[in-house]
Amino acid sequence: MSSPQMHVVAAYLRLTRKHRTADPVAASKEPPRPPAKLVQRHDVTSRSIDGFECRTVSPRGRRAERAVVYLHGGAYISHMVPQHWQLISQLADAGIRVEVAQYGLAPKYTYRDAYPFVTAVYRDLLSDLDAGQVTIMGDSAGAGLALGVAQSLVGSGLPQPTRVVLISPWLDLTLTNPAIPEVEARDPFLTTSRLLAAGRGWAGGDDPAQPRLSPVNGPLAPLAPIDVYIGTRDLFYPDVRRLEERAAAEGAAVKVIVCDGAVHAYPLVPAPEGRAAARAIVRSAAS
Numbered sequence: 001m002s003s004p005q006m007h008v009v010a011a012y013l014r015l016t017r018k019h020r021t022a023d024p025v026a027a028s029k030e031p032p033r034p035p036a037k038l039v040q041r042h043d044v045t046s047r048s049i050d051g052f053e054c055r056t057v058s059p060r061g062r063r064a065e066r067a068v069v070y071l072h073g074g075a076y077i078s079h080m081v082p083q084h085w086q087l088i089s090q091l092a093d094a095g096i097r098v099e100v101a102q103y104g105l106a107p108k109y110t111y112r113d114a115y116p117f118v119t120a121v122y123r124d125l126l127s128d129l130d131a132g133q134v135t136i137m138g139d140s141a142g143a144g145l146a147l148g149v150a151q152s153l154v155g156s157g158l159p160q161p162t163r164v165v166l167i168s169p170w171l172d173l174t175l176t177n178p179a180i181p182e183v184e185a186r187d188p189f190l191t192t193s194r195l196l197a198a199g200r201g202w203a204g205g206d207d208p209a210q211p212r213l214s215p216v217n218g219p220l221a222p223l224a225p226i227d228v229y230i231g232t233r234d235l236f237y238p239d240v241r242r243l244e245e246r247a248a249a250e251g252a253a254v255k256v257i258v259c260d261g262a263v264h265a266y267p268l269v270p271a272p273e274g275r276a277a278a279r280a281i282v283r284s285a286a287s
Contacts, residue, residue, distance in 0.1 A: 002261025005271035010233065010263050014188035031079050031102045038085050042092045049124070050117045055100040057092050064097035066133050068285050069122055069161075071149075073140025073168070073265060075195060076106045076202040083268040084139070087278055094286045099125055103145070106201030111145070111212055118149050123158060131159040135285045136224075139265050140236075141202075143169030147215040150223050160224040165281055167229045168265045171216035171239040173199040173208035179238035189264045190235040216243050220252035227255050227284060229277050231262025 031053055034044055043058040058064055068091055072080045080102070088098045101121045103114040125134060138146035143166040150164045175192050184192060203213050211218030216239055220226075226247075230240045240256060247254035257280075259266055259273050267277035 002259075003272045006262060006266070006269070006273055009269050009271055010188040013263060017189050035082060035085050038089050038092075041089060049120050050113075052104055052113075052117045053102045054121050055102065057088050057098040057100060059092050059095050059097070062095065064095055065129075066095065066135070066286055067097040067099065067125055067129050068135045068137050069099045069101060069118070069125065069146075071101055071103065071118065071136075071138035071142030071146050073138070073142045073170075074105075075170075075198040076141045077198045079105070083265075087268060087281070090278060090282050091285060094282045096282075096285055097129075106198060106204075110202055110204035111148075111206075112204060114145060115149065115152060115212065118145065119152065119156075119158070122149070122153075122161075126158070132162045134161040135163045135165055136161045137165040137167075137281070137285065138169070139167035139268060141170045141198075143167055144171055144173075144215055147171070147226070148212050148218065150226075151211060151215055151218040154219060154222045160222075162224060163284060164224050164226045165229075165284065166226060167267050167281070168231070168234050168236055169215075169228065169240065169243075170195070170236055171243055172214040173203060174214060175199075175235075177238045177242060179241075180235060183233070183237050184235050186233045187235045187264065188233065192235070195235075216246070220247050220254065221250040223252065225253040225255070227257065227281075229257050229259070229267050229281070231259045231264065231266045231273075233261060234264045234266075236264070 043060050045056045047054055072084045091098050099121050101118050103117055136146045136150055153160055199208055228240055230237050244256045262273050266274050267281055
């Protein structure tokens with residue numbers, strides 16, 4: 001049974017977001033700066049890698065022994081929102097260094113630009129920390145990219161991170177899972193029409209079913225342990241179940257945490273279920 005707060009969040013999303021159209025010029029906007037409170041609380045630096053911005057958020061006054069590469073959601077067409085920064089701040093509070101890789105957005109940029117950039121961020125981080133101290137993490141579209149990047153490390157000469165954490169991952173750009181329409185009717189936020197339009201821009205004319213765009217089709221067994229957080233009122237829930245089935249068949253270390261009645265990206269929302277999930281995510285990244 002979901003909490004009253006989760007019901008309020010769902011109602012708000014349905015009223016304000018469910019039928020919002022995609023913004024075709026989102027990629028022309030500059031990435032937002034971190035909130036002032038985060039900058040006051042933590043050490044924040046910025047650098048350019050391959051023409052894209054990477055912000056490092058570190059605990060103030062101490063060296064971090066753990067790190068996270070964080071990839072934000074937004075259907076590959078939207079920049080970060082305050083909820084992303086709140087989770088990043090929680091991670092830094094726990095003594096974790098967070099590399100916020102602000103990849104270029106569609107339609108100006110595609111996955112072909114994102115993979116080299118995120119890989120470069122990860123490679124740079126490994127010059128300072130061991131891979132066993134690093135988690136790759138993302139939410140929604142960023143979670144799909146996070147899994148795809150982890151898959152791309154296989155055979156690259158770079159080691160796997162210690163863990164991959166996926167929050168409501170967009171695992172299949174095609175959205176052809178026959179179970180999706182039933183869940184979409186319950187989802188107060190996501191719509192297939194909006195996602196398919198955004199996905200076409202991200203794919204840049206390439207086959208959307210290929211693993212770098214739909215990592216549910218990529219290898220799982222060679223990867224680091226994967227934690228997946230998903231709610232049952234999330235359009236991506238059927239494809240997470242598909243990932244779980246594939247992992248069981250391949251013997252891959254995939255743990256799926258399902259929250260009954262929770263909405264898309266629920267660890268980022270102000271409800272008891274979201275706060276509990278965020279705490280669990282921070283603990284796993286810090287251990």
